[in-house]
Amino acid sequence: MSGGEPPAGGPRAVRETARHLLRGPGVLRGASALRRMNREGGFDCPGCAWPADPHAGLLDFCENGAKALAHEATRRRADPDFFARHPVAALRERADAWLEARGRITHPMRRRPGASHFEPVSWDLAFERIGHHLGRLESPDQVVFYTSGRTSNEAAFLYQLFARRLGTNNLPDCSNLCHESSGRALLETLGSGKGTVSLQDFDRADAIFVIGQNPGSNHPRMLSALARARRRGARIVSINPLRERGLVAFAHPQEPAGLLGVGTPLAELFCRVRVGGDIALLAAIMRELLDREQREPGKVLDRGFIAEHTEGFEAFEAQLLGLDRERLRLLAGVPEEEIRRAAEIYAGAGRTIVCWAMGITQHEHGVDNVRQIVNLLLLRGNVGVPGAGALPVRGHSNVQGDRTMGIVPDPSHALLDALAREFAFEPPRRPGLDSVGALEALDAGRIRVFVGLGGNFAVANADSERAQAALGRAALGVHVATTLNRTHLAASGEAILLPCLARSERLPGGESAFVTVEDSMAVVTRSVGRLPPASPHLLSEMAIVAGMARAARPSDPLDWEALAADPDRVREHIARVIPGFHDMNRRVREPGGFVLPRSGFGGRHFGTPGGRARFTPISPPEPSLAPGELLLTTVRSHDQFNTTVYGEDDRYRGIRGGRRVVMLHPDDLARLGLADGCAVRLSSRLGDRVRTLEGFRAVAYDVPRGCAVTYFPEANPLVFAERRDPRSRTPAFKSIPVRIEPASDAPSG
Numbered sequence: 001m002s003g004g005e006p007p008a009g010g011p012r013a014v015r016e017t018a019r020h021l022l023r024g025p026g027v028l029r030g031a032s033a034l035r036r037m038n039r040e041g042g043f044d045c046p047g048c049a050w051p052a053d054p055h056a057g058l059l060d061f062c063e064n065g066a067k068a069l070a071h072e073a074t075r076r077r078a079d080p081d082f083f084a085r086h087p088v089a090a091l092r093e094r095a096d097a098w099l100e101a102r103g104r105i106t107h108p109m110r111r112r113p114g115a116s117h118f119e120p121v122s123w124d125l126a127f128e129r130i131g132h133h134l135g136r137l138e139s140p141d142q143v144v145f146y147t148s149g150r151t152s153n154e155a156a157f158l159y160q161l162f163a164r165r166l167g168t169n170n171l172p173d174c175s176n177l178c179h180e181s182s183g184r185a186l187l188e189t190l191g192s193g194k195g196t197v198s199l200q201d202f203d204r205a206d207a208i209f210v211i212g213q214n215p216g217s218n219h220p221r222m223l224s225a226l227a228r229a230r231r232r233g234a235r236i237v238s239i240n241p242l243r244e245r246g247l248v249a250f251a252h253p254q255e256p257a258g259l260l261g262v263g264t265p266l267a268e269l270f271c272r273v274r275v276g277g278d279i280a281l282l283a284a285i286m287r288e289l290l291d292r293e294q295r296e297p298g299k300v301l302d303r304g305f306i307a308e309h310t311e312g313f314e315a316f317e318a319q320l321l322g323l324d325r326e327r328l329r330l331l332a333g334v335p336e337e338e339i340r341r342a343a344e345i346y347a348g349a350g351r352t353i354v355c356w357a358m359g360i361t362q363h364e365h366g367v368d369n370v371r372q373i374v375n376l377l378l379l380r381g382n383v384g385v386p387g388a389g390a391l392p393v394r395g396h397s398n399v400q401g402d403r404t405m406g407i408v409p410d411p412s413h414a415l416l417d418a419l420a421r422e423f424a425f426e427p428p429r430r431p432g433l434d435s436v437g438a439l440e441a442l443d444a445g446r447i448r449v450f451v452g453l454g455g456n457f458a459v460a461n462a463d464s465e466r467a468q469a470a471l472g473r474a475a476l477g478v479h480v481a482t483t484l485n486r487t488h489l490a491a492s493g494e495a496i497l498l499p500c501l502a503r504s505e506r507l508p509g510g511e512s513a514f515v516t517v518e519d520s521m522a523v524v525t526r527s528v529g530r531l532p533p534a535s536p537h538l539l540s541e542m543a544i545v546a547g548m549a550r551a552a553r554p555s556d557p558l559d560w561e562a563l564a565a566d567p568d569r570v571r572e573h574i575a576r577v578i579p580g581f582h583d584m585n586r587r588v589r590e591p592g593g594f595v596l597p598r599s600g601f602g603g604r605h606f607g608t609p610g611g612r613a614r615f616t617p618i619s620p621p622e623p624s625l626a627p628g629e630l631l632l633t634t635v636r637s638h639d640q641f642n643t644t645v646y647g648e649d650d651r652y653r654g655i656r657g658g659r660r661v662v663m664l665h666p667d668d669l670a671r672l673g674l675a676d677g678c679a680v681r682l683s684s685r686l687g688d689r690v691r692t693l694e695g696f697r698a699v700a701y702d703v704p705r706g707c708a709v710t711y712f713p714e715a716n717p718l719v720f721a722e723r724r725d726p727r728s729r730t731p732a733f734k735s736i737p738v739r740i741e742p743a744s745d746a747p748s749g
């Protein structure tokens with residue numbers, strides 16, 4: 001542990017939890033809700049997708065899960081009176097954080113074409129307006145149905161069914177911006193888009209590599225699993241441009257020692273890779289492994305596994321041996337000594353887990369990044385055995401489940417055939433739009449209606465100012481939401497806000513009134529809302545989807561009303577349509593729920609065409625920076641959930657008093673003639689298009705030279721939608737070539 005830094009967690013995390021509860025639901029109501037979070041018979045945390053932990057004592061939540069809960073259980077209300085006082089034009093001038101902090105939306109609201117304000121409407125009229133617009137489309141492909149990953153399995157299933165019965169596969173969702181690269185690469189190399197690790201594997205792994213992930217802020221409950229592993233001797237390596245505090249040491253705030261601030265050290269090695277340098281770094285580590293294997297044949301590679309269960313090893317090895325080591329080190333930006341230590345830890349471990357998140361997926365080579373991780377795992381047979389495997393750590397609490405339920409723009413024939421059989425209709429076979437595809441189609445004026453089931457499409461997307469303007473070209477925007485955000489304020493002809501029950505709130509109905517979610521390790525569990533609804537006018541997401549579907553096609557023979565009223569009926573359909581969900585209503589009521597089948601998990605049967613896992617030869621990408629440019633990456637602070645910003649400070653990184661900062665190595669500051677703390681302007685360029693952001697502050701920080709770090713979503717106007725991975729189409733949020741200059745003296749706006 002380095003001098004002076006307190007461990008992550010500890011007493012401060014407890015104080016922060018209490019502070020957020022106080023501001024949100026109040027301490028008593030909040031604390032009683034927290035006791036129910038991630039517990040059998042309680043509700044799933046609305047934060048991240050880390051699984052419920054059977055080792056957790058009475059409580060299984062973290063500071064940031066508590067913040068997510070406090071935000072949705074807030075006592076503040078954006079009611080009709082609020083909307084009457086604030087014209088939409090004035091709301092647009094407000095900061096995103098201010099909009100969110102107005103609290104829960106209480107009534108369905110409508111802004112008529114050309115009107116200055118949102119006004120309350122009845123649910124009936126809201127649905128009627130949606131039906132009116134959907135009924136006037138020339139083609140069903142003129143509507144897009146966006147989803148954010150907080151939506152339950154049941155609502156997601158109904159939503160994709162609604163879109164397909166209408167005749168479109170336009171189902172973009174937040175995972176297009178998130179782990180899409182993981183899904184693509186894993187499907188191709190291991191035969192299933194899901195990870196191969198379960199929580200129990202953390203109790204058996206000898207080494208854990210955490211790549212491009214900051215669990216201290218974004219998956220804090222994962223730190224308990226890492227600390228347990230470390231205490232029994234597992235070795236932890238972080239590969240990240242930043243030395244993230246949460247991976248240095250962790251004091252569990254719900255354990256006596258942790259409460260006193262006594263921490264368990266976590267990562268023993270921090271490979272400070274250059275932004276975008278992971279393929280080169282892993283190649284260098286693998287070169288080191290091949291060398292060791294040559295010196296001690298049979299000791300380093302798992303030859304048996306490679307021969308029996310993989311394909312493509314020879315081509316992969318030949319390509320790797322052809323790479324220039326000096327060049328790899330340069331591209332990675334990691335000293336030889338650290339590369340050797342990382343290889344030593346990997347070669348010395350019987351079983352290794354590699355986990356990763358957005359530092360890996362959000363690049364133009366995001367899919368290749370993940371394939372390279374798979375290469376590393378395959379070399380030592382680290383898939384399909386306990387204590388080892390590939391773990392894309394998911395973001396939103398049910399983002400994985402939403403995809404499983406069929407929220408995909410390019411569905412498999414199998415899914416469409418199953419839907420056709422179950423619901424007696426002919427689903428559309430044309431592929432639909434993903435998130436950047438939807439942005440581009442909106443911008444081109446091809447979309448008449450935008451529907452968002454949660455999320456903040458225009459702010460979270462690439463090129464966010466363009467996205468906001470593009471949404472303005474739709475005739476109707478429909479936003480199913482809990483709290484207000486900028487996407488809702490886009491200038492579409494007409495706008496409808498439909499307020500829904502949040503995860504923690506009671507659904508109407510009897511014993512079957514619960515929803516289900518799938519966590520990062522493919523475990524499906526119940527989530528039973530417990531809090532009273534924020535307003536008597538809210539509907540469940542299921543009821544809202546059913547209402548829209550009925551309004552769109554009044555004569556649809558499907559009994560949408562019955563489905564909305566009884567989630568068990570929705571689950572009966574899911575059980576027949578989605579593989580792995582048979583007997584869902586019974587199995588999900590069992591303690592701990594059930595685990596979905598996936599390949600490379602608990603066995604070495606891979607779902608690839610040949611039944612074998614695949615090595616892929618990969619050339620490390622050369623950064624394409626123009627002279628004077630740096631490679632900018634965007635991160636989350638400790639005090640936000642995606643586009644919902646709770647506070648301006650980033651405690652673990654020591655950044656205070658504002659998020660419009662760009663972190664740079666002191667040498668780069670000097671080189672650019674910038675003083676620590678000075679005002680700067682950021683710009684990015686593609687061809688002759690330039691995007692500029694003013695009002696940033698440059699700060700000296702421990703960042704690799706040539707790289708820069710700033711916050712998501714403030715930087716999103718700089719991200720060109722065209723700069724994306726060609727296969728996953730995920731925007732390169734984590735490698736944006738930028739120019740950083742002193743702010744112009746001209747007074748701005």
Ligand SMILES: Nc1nc2c(c(=O)[nH]1)N[C@H]1C(S)=C(S)[C@@H](COP(=O)(O)OP(=O)(O)OC[C@H]3O[C@@H](n4cnc5c(=O)[nH]c(N)nc54)[C@H](O)[C@@H]3O)O[C@H]1N2
Pocket residue numbers: 047048049064065178211212213214215217218219239240241242244273274275276277278357358359360394395396633634635636637638640641642734
């Ligand atoms: N409290 C909280 N929890 C969350 C979220 C939240 O906003 N707040 N968001 C949720 C969602 S949707 C998601 S997807 C996850 C996101 O979880 P993370 O992926 O952990 O989040 P990020 O902050 O985007 O970035 C991760 C890390 O990548 C590193 N990084 C940046 N560029 C590179 C690179 O080129 N190579 C490598 N190796 N590392 C790099 C950054 O330094 C950072 O530590 O968290 C989920 N959980």
Ligand SMILES: Nc1nc2c(c(=O)[nH]1)N[C@H]1C(S)=C(S)[C@@H](COP(=O)(O)OP(=O)(O)OC[C@H]3O[C@@H](n4cnc5c(=O)[nH]c(N)nc54)[C@H](O)[C@@H]3O)O[C@H]1N2
Pocket residue numbers: 100147148149150151174175177178179358362395396453454455456457460461480481482483484485500501502503541634635636641642643644711712713715716719733
């Ligand atoms: N530069 C940059 N851009 C990024 C990223 C990055 O790392 N860097 N990360 C990307 C990633 S990983 C993701 S997942 C996306 C996130 O993209 P989104 O999922 O679209 O965005 P969120 O900020 O999570 O959405 C927040 C909104 O969801 C609504 N909401 C909250 N809870 C509920 C609920 O229970 N039901 C409903 N219906 N609505 C609810 C609220 O209105 C809130 O304003 O952003 C992506 N964009």
Ligand SMILES: [Mo]
Pocket residue numbers: 174177178179394395396
């Ligand atoms: Mo995400």
